Amino acid sequence: MALPTRVEIVPGGGVVDRLQGLVSPPATITVTCLPHHGPEETVGLAVKLSGLGYRAVPHLAARTLTSRRQLMHFTTRLADAGVRDIFVIAGDDKDPEGPYDWSMPVMEEIADVGGFNTGFAAYPEGHPSISEPELTQLLLKKQQLGSWAVTQMCFSGDVLNRYVARLRSDGVTVPVWAGVPGRVRRTRLIALAGRIGVGPSLKFAKRSGSLLRSVLAPSSYDPAPLVRSIERSNAFAGVHVYSFNDFSGIPRA
Incomplete structure (x- = not known):
């Protein structure tokens, strides 16, 4: 049985037009918050996607927020647009733009507002x-x-x-979505993976038989075998696809 799928996108580059041609509402679309475009663009895109019928999930990076007032403004806009899920991270900025230097205080503020389901990051290969x-x-x-x-x-x-088995044994009980790469050209995927800190599993893939063929194939990485192994475990709430704005092959088991 196929797991629910969420697709992560990056603002910019006519992404909405391309998305609409290949991924239909009411699919769940998560919107990144990267330092070079900031939270305003993320929230604006999430509001737009919700208006188009998608279930939008904006990322809010704590270190990009300039004030509590700005955060409250964002939560009001999102609530008015029907957005009910927010993914909260610390963010890649070295220095915070405002009062939040990590994700927990932002999660607390959103919890006080009420009406949102918040998500947070988990690290199967550790954190640097x-x-x-x-x-x-x-x-x-x-x-x-x-x-x-x-x-x-x-x-x-x-x-x-x-990893998810270890989380359960440690007392972490929330649903976990498995973060997997989409069907992205292998040269771009490997370069991006190195930049965002994916290490051990990529190194394993390079020296492993079947993964060697899927990751280092001449054209694009095929996530289908990875998705099937996740589904067989019956341990995850769904699959979170890091698409890098390539929607031509959103994985299906």
């Missing part, structure tokens, strides 16, 4: 600056405010399945 025990403690705290989690992009079903 946070130890594994610290990550576990953070997830336990965040699940008191959040409704679901999304994993960092991963190329290995075994890594993802072991």
